[in-house]
Amino acid sequence: MTPSVTLKRSIDATLFPTADFWHMAPHSPHTRPGFKEWSHFSVLGADFDLLMNFSLMAGGQGAKTRMTPRLTLLFGTADGSWDGDVESFSLADTTIFEGQPDATLGRNSARFANCRYCVEAAPSTRDIFVALDLHPMTRPVIANNVRLSDAESVRWMVVPHLRAVGEVSIAGCRYQVADAPAYHDRNWGQFAWGGAYAWEWATILPPGVDQPWCLVYSRIGNRYRGATLSQSLILWRREFPSRKFYGRDLSITHQGMLRRDRVLRLPRVASLLIPGKAADVPREIIVTAHGYGDEVALRMSFDDFAQVVVPNDRWPGFTTLCEIKGRAEVAGRVGDERVAFEGRVQAELNHAAG
Amino acid sequence: MPPADFFVFLRNSLSRIAHEVPDAHRALVDAMGNLRARLVADGAARTIRFDFPDWTIYAGAGDADLEVAFDRAIIVDLIDGRLTMEDAIYQERLRMRGSVETIERFHGALLIYLEGLIRTPGAPVMLESYRKA
Numbered sequence: 001m002t003p004s005v006t007l008k009r010s011i012d013a014t015l016f017p018t019a020d021f022w023h024m025a026p027h028s029p030h031t032r033p034g035f036k037e038w039s040h041f042s043v044l045g046a047d048f049d050l051l052m053n054f055s056l057m058a059g060g061q062g063a064k065t066r067m068t069p070r071l072t073l074l075f076g077t078a079d080g081s082w083d084g085d086v087e088s089f090s091l092a093d094t095t096i097f098e099g100q101p102d103a104t105l106g107r108n109s110a111r112f113a114n115c116r117y118c119v120e121a122a123p124s125t126r127d128i129f130v131a132l133d134l135h136p137m138t139r140p141v142i143a144n145n146v147r148l149s150d151a152e153s154v155r156w157m158v159v160p161h162l163r164a165v166g167e168v169s170i171a172g173c174r175y176q177v178a179d180a181p182a183y184h185d186r187n188w189g190q191f192a193w194g195g196a197y198a199w200e201w202a203t204i205l206p207p208g209v210d211q212p213w214c215l216v217y218s219r220i221g222n223r224y225r226g227a228t229l230s231q232s233l234i235l236w237r238r239e240f241p242s243r244k245f246y247g248r249d250l251s252i253t254h255q256g257m258l259r260r261d262r263v264l265r266l267p268r269v270a271s272l273l274i275p276g277k278a279a280d281v282p283r284e285i286i287v288t289a290h291g292y293g294d295e296v297a298l299r300m301s302f303d304d305f306a307q308v309v310v311p312n313d314r315w316p317g318f319t320t321l322c323e324i325k326g327r328a329e330v331a332g333r334v335g336d337e338r339v340a341f342e343g344r345v346q347a348e349l350n351h352a353a354g
Numbered sequence: 355m356p357p358a359d360f361f362v363f364l365r366n367s368l369s370r371i372a373h374e375v376p377d378a379h380r381a382l383v384d385a386m387g388n389l390r391a392r393l394v395a396d397g398a399a400r401t402i403r404f405d406f407p408d409w410t411i412y413a414g415a416g417d418a419d420l421e422v423a424f425d426r427a428i429i430v431d432l433i434d435g436r437l438t439m440e441d442a443i444y445q446e447r448l449r450m451r452g453s454v455e456t457i458e459r460f461h462g463a464l465l466i467y468l469e470g471l472i473r474t475p476g477a478p479v480m481l482e483s484y485r486k487a
Contacts, residue, residue: 066374066475068475086478087478088475088476088478088479124482125478125482264435265435267472267478268433268434268435269432269433269434269435269468269471269472269481270435270472271435271438272432272433272435272438272439272465272468273465273468273469273472275438275439275440309472311469311472311473315375315377315378315381315473316377316378316381316466316469318469
């Protein structure tokens with residue numbers, strides 16, 4: 001796949017493999033149960049949304065650690081249909097090396113080469129094929145200690161804006177991707193699904209590469225969301241982080257409840273355990289941020305969602321990750337720069353399911 | 355394929371849960387207690403009960419506490435999320451016969467079994483094999 005001229009920004013390619021690499025491998029001798037790492041890619045196309053998550057989770061008890069590589073793939077169209085699956089792989093079918101950015105899980109891979117991410121996915125259980133090149137528009141940024149609770153934290157590497165080129169095929173329907181906004185991050189740390197935390201996260205991307213701004217929103221609260229541990233809105237301008245609003249800089253409002261006639265849950269069998277279509281997904285999240293003369297207003301309007309169901313580390317119970325797509329309006333000013341665009345949003349709400 | 359495939363899947367999945375998710379297996383054994391459930395899959399009937407330290411699946415049916423009848427299409431629709439348990443029962447695609455107490459107990463055990471199955475790393479492969487068989 002050849003990138004068009006408009007997809008190029010002069011970013012030092014060596015930044016990526018030195019910032020974005022696996023911290024755990026399937027046969028790491030020092031891995032403890034509870035360690036988790038994933039490499040996540042989102043594409044916010046004009047007529048579809050795609051999420052691909054390559055993960056490695058260390059389960060088990062005591063000194064006996066069991067590593068599970070997984071690919072979670074979710075594909076949602078503008079008309080409200082979703083497809084995808086969660087697929088686990090044997091260690092024999094997995095190639096991940098500590099210190100390297102690449103991952104191969106069966107027929108699926110995410111590699112970094114020639115200053116772009118090359119992602120291929122073909123879940124064995126679904127008629128889906130993905131072959132995309134993702135060209136970074138921003139430099140990678142690392143947050144080394146994102147607190148989830150008093151005892152748990154996660155590390156975060158983010159490349160918030162890439163442009164996707166390639167092809168997605170689903171059930172015989174082909175989507176040519178010429179220049180779609182995309183997002184990539186990596187998370188790793190020792191924490192438990194079903195731990196004492198909940199999170200909201202969203203990537204807000206412009207439709208075209210000529211728009212210099214992109215944003216990431218996050219809020220971490222306690223498990224019951226009665227208290228907020230941290231909240232932030234980070235703005236990037238072209239390659240660099242430009243402004244971070246944090247804590248009391250932000251005012252956040254949830255409006256309405258998003259209801260769907262049918263909710264896709266992955267793995268599908270989880271629908272038997274979490275029946276019904278209720279989910280505490282708001283119709284909108286409105287964020288206003290002020291500080292030192294800067295101000296930004298962000299309205300995220302959600303259209304649709306699917307859920308990924310993850311067993312809690314401790315028996316019994318589940319965590320649901322609501323993967324939400326929608327539209328975003330951004331308006332404001334940072335320094336002398338005006339911020340204004342209408343774009344796309346993908347959000348994730350991590351809430352305990354039981 | 356012979357309908358007994360379901361019982362092969364059931365036996366294998368219980369064995370994997372016992373081995374890989376012992377917390378789930380303990381909870382399942384507690385929930386089942388001495389319940390004997392007659393399962394009729396595609397017309398083939400077996401009774402399942404827990405005899406320490408393992409599950410026994412046998413052809414006799416006279417001592418069963420309840421009966422649950424279904425076919426492969428229902429199981430595939432359930433595991434693919436196309437059919438809810440509630441709809442399967444209300445539409446009588448999945449038929450349960452027994453006292454309210456035993457049905458309630460079996461339903462509780464079934465939910466624990468399903469949660470154990472989701473937590474079992476090899477479950478997707480087993481489900482896929484059953485779906486394709």
